Amino acid sequence: MTATQETRLRYLYSPSGEANHPHEEVLSVYRDHGVIPKSSRSDNFNKTPDNIERYLLVRPGDLVVNRMKAWQGSLGVSDHRGIVSGDYEVLRPASDSVSGRYMHYALRSRHMVGEYRVRSTGIRPSQWRLYWDQMGDIRVSLPPLEKQERIAAYLDAETSQIDTLITEQQRLVEMLRERRISVLRSAISGVACGGSIGGSDDWFGSLPEGWGAAPIRRHFSVNLGKMLNANKDEVEGAEAPYLAAGSIQPETLLLDEPKTMTFSSPELEHYSLRSGDVVVVEGGAGYGRSHYLRQDLPGWGFQNHVARLRSSTGLVDGLFATYCLKACLASGHIEANNRTATIPSLSRDVLGAIRIPVPPASDQRQIAKYLEEQTARIDTLIAESERLVELSQERRAALITAAVTGQIDV
Structure with missing residues (x-):
């Protein structure tokens, strides 16, 4: 292959259906992260069932698709060996003309996710499913293998920088939210007047002299x-x-x-x-x-x-x-x-x-005014950081789409 071609996915991948092997690591598919070990995320609350007979084996390079959430971009080429739910589609490369990293980016780009939306079936989004019969008909832009690898290397470098920025901002948002909680609890517990968050059976802790509850x-x-x-x-x-x-x-x-x-x-x-x-x-x-x-x-x-x-x-x-x-x-x-x-x-x-502190009326007004000012400042910082995350994610998606569709020369 010497020039970019439009190729149907069915000619590049085929369903694997390989049964799971004992003691393999359980993998999950995320819209933002692709295929990763389930244990690596603390926000995955879906318990793995005791019976995993229907689970499928995933090998590095396999394309894994969450049929129920493909329309949101929940799919990816795996770097890991492990097993996934039988409700997922596991697709094995059927051609030596594809780069796994390139396909990972190309198949998660905006215009491809739009294709998944069109081809998913179901009455409402929560019931939509994307099956291989429909997905396999989608055409993907496939340049020569060497160029695929150059594009993937370029995107690895560029998205890594964006991901670092996103992670830093998300960490900042988390710290700001923790700070907000700390400011709230300290103020209503009267810490500045001698109160304490601990040292009492009440949720707010011990209170300054002259305060009631x-x-x-x-x-x-x-x-x-x-x-x-x-x-x-x-x-x-x-x-x-x-x-x-x-x-x-x-x-x-x-x-x-x-x-x-x-x-x-x-x-x-x-x-x-x-x-x-x-x-x-x-x-x-x-x-x-x-x-x-x-x-x-x-x-x-x-x-x-x-x-x-x-x-x-x-x-x-x-x-x-x-x-x-x-x-x-x-x-x-x-x-x-x-x-x-x-x-x-x-x-x-x-x-x-619910018991609440009851300071003197003048203290209540002062505390409320102080909290209005402090929480407004913190909320402004949180909003700015969240907006930066949103813009960075949009930039990341646009960059990937531009690279895999040939809009930029890498």
């Missing part, structure tokens, strides 16, 4: 929102927007595209949302998230997976209480008190029983 229900009424209407036509009242659990994000409130349900006039008064209220996610993936309302939301209600805290004594500032809840969530105390076996939740009783 109390369960949330002592200073706030705790109410869950209205159950979503099963049949709106059978409910009397008027349609009104409601605050959903998904609207309460870690550091913001999403109100742009509200859903509605029917509230009677007394219900809308009962489920009202006012400046100074604290809203907390009661159930689901984001349970425990909280947000302080700085203004009234006239005409709004809230659903049953949201809890509203409204001051009943005036002795605890709502913003200070919100920072207490954020620190409580970050400390793991809320998760430790989740007694639900299936869908995680924070019941009204558990939420009301």
